[in-house]
Amino acid sequence: MNSLKLYGARDLRYEEAEKPRLVDGKDVIVKVKACGICGSDMSRYKKMGAHTPGQVWGHEFAGNVEQVGEEVTSLKVGDRVAGCPALIDEDDYYYRAGQPARADSLSAIGAKEPGGFAEYIKLPEKNFVKVPDDLDFDSASMVEPSTVVLHGYYRTNLTVGDDVVIVGAGGTIGLFAVQWAKIFGAKRVIAVDIDDEKLQIAQELGADYTINSLNEDVLVKVAEYTDGMNADIVVEAAGTPITASTVFGYAKKGGGVVFLGIPYADVAIERFYFEKILRSELTVWGSWSCVSAPFPGKEWSTTIHFMNNKRLNTEKMITHRIPLDKGPKMFERLMERKELIGKVIMYPEK
The missing domain is CATH 3.40.50.720 (NAD(P)-binding Rossmann-like Domain)
Incomplete structure (x- = not known):
């Protein structure tokens, strides 16, 4: 599958990656329809480099459910979803205490695990939130920053x-x-x-x-x-x-x-x-991360509600829409800061 992989500071490559497959009964595979560049992505791209060199990057995305594990009950093939990027060990003290944002084990996709700058992504069922049919994927990919x-x-x-x-x-x-x-x-x-x-x-x-x-x-x-x-x-x-x-x-x-x-x-x-x-x-x-209890928290359902009723306007925030293969050049344009670039939405599917 097509993907963007981060290897180091200012070293982002459009490359093939292995398509994810179901492993756990709670796994869900989503076909990514839109993914966004985050401000924190720019900090890592410019200064810090890759957490795991060569990892599929990105954590803001939305898409359609492609496959579900045998234990999945809340989602079915074809559902439209936004993805929560937070990965937390359920045995973590703070997760069990209802404070997932404070969990010592908290990490995000695109670091140790493959992220959303790709055609497909696999995450546990609990990391996906349904979005209404009339909420466009561009907006749904921006649920996470909201x-x-x-x-x-x-x-x-x-x-x-x-x-x-x-x-x-x-x-x-x-x-x-x-x-x-x-x-x-x-x-x-x-x-x-x-x-x-x-x-x-x-x-x-x-x-x-x-x-x-x-x-x-x-x-x-x-x-x-x-x-x-x-x-x-x-x-x-x-x-x-x-x-x-x-x-x-x-x-x-x-x-x-x-x-x-x-x-x-x-x-x-x-x-x-x-x-x-x-x-x-x-x-x-x-304030850290974007989750609360019950995971992923009311931040997600509330955002989707206010996006769907148009109280949250995402259209004015988006300035560029590009195919995924133009991602590396876009990151360099963002570095140059010679033009107005607001929210950038990328599309993995050609």
């Missing part, structure tokens, strides 16, 4: 009437954070990014105000847009050392910051920003 955001918001005390600042609002996670904040009932959503074109998309998806941090003072503008109070909730979705070290300055006293982005580098916090945690008595929430 669940990452929703899992983070569930960690907070966000409520109707709150003001929310989203840093890194132009990426997939940030744009979902904008939309979910509105669904949760946020009064004012303030999108912060360094790209005016992406900020325009954030505004089209519900952001009330936008701030380009390259040429505007974010501290000043956030205060201006919130009547001098700052935000109830600040979302760090950029995943850079700079943004991770400064987001505390945008929260109101008694407010909170939730971290969704992954810096992949050391974070040094200036005293001014660190003291905001203390002097403003902030709550800081870490």
Whole structure:
């Protein structure tokens, strides 16, 4: 079958891979109809390289059920599904405690096990969630990044009437954070990014105000847009050392910051920003993965519901649709950053 395999930093190859086969009675094989490039994929592609050199990569995908094991009861051949990439040992203490996102054994497909950048993928039955017939596969392949955001918001005390600042609002996670904040009932959503074109998309998806941090003072503008109070909730979705070290300055006293982005580098916090945690008595929430109990969690069913009723708009987020064999060149284009590239959806089937 056709696939994309990651061998090392900036070494992604379009190659043949062995088609998966049923081994366990709970196995399900899915024919991948659409798969997406994640921001975390770019970090690994650029800096970290392959977890397992030559492994089929990718963790955002959707498709049709092709085969089911003899013990599978919830799925049948032909069902449309989105795939949860989290792999967890069911004997793990945190999994048994109903906290799968904290499991020591938690890993993701595309690392040790084959991922979704391929024509077919095999996972346990529990890792697939049915999607309605009228939800397109492009959207279904984006259920996973939406669940990452929703899992983070569930960690907070966000409520109707709150003001929310989203840093890194132009990426997939940030744009979902904008939309979910509105669904949760946020009064004012303030999108912060360094790209005016992406900020325009954030505004089209519900952001009330936008701030380009390259040429505007974010501290000043956030205060201006919130009547001098700052935000109830600040979302760090950029995943850079700079943004991770400064987001505390945008929260109101008694407010909170939730971290969704992954810096992949050391974070040094200036005293001014660190003291905001203390002097403003902030709550800081870490958020990891996209799952809860019962696995994979209400993040998945809730996302599918709001995608299906069009409260979550994925179409404005997608800028490129390409065949899978163009994937390596697309990753290089993403590295160059010479053009607006939002969500990229790839299609394994020629």
